[in-house]
Amino acid sequence: MRHWPSRRWWVAVATALFTVVFIAIPTDLIDTPLFSREIPPTGWSWPVLILSAVLAGLVTATYVAHPAGATSSRAAGRAGMAGWLVTFFAVGCPVCNKLVLLALGTTGAMQFFEPVQPYLAAASIVLLIWALYARMTREYSCRLPARADAAAEVPDLVH
Secondary structure, three states: OOOOOHHHHHHHHHHHHHHHHHHHOOOOOOOEOOEOOOOOOOOOHHHHHHHHHHHHHHHHHOOOOOOOOOOOOHHHHHHHHHHHHHHHHHHOOOOOOHHHHHHHHHHHHHHHHHHHHHHHHHHHHHHHHHHHHHHHHHOOOOOOOOOHHHHHHOOOOOO
């Protein structure tokens, strides 16, 4: 990362800031008149959000002007997006989330979803770290050219 151009760092910072605002406003970590929260945020909500935002910014930056010939991984991209989405559920109010309320009801959200939120937070961070690792390790790799004699080794089954 120390060899990254400034453009990548700007994308990382912009994405991290966007992530904080995009998640903190609807989960009411940033108090606005648009959203409210029935249960106060946990002490780990902000640290998880900030760490996830930084990781999401770094993962996004790996997509900016990567070297020619570098291979990309769809799995890493999916893991990064999943980590970003899981962060939203991890730091949100358990009884304010409409999807959770529809699935579990208020009592179910408090009994089942709230205790799972720390694990969701850990999962989001693990997914984002894995996505960043996968993107970084493949960044300077390139595909090997196909061997000319490999085609000759495959038997011709069609006559």
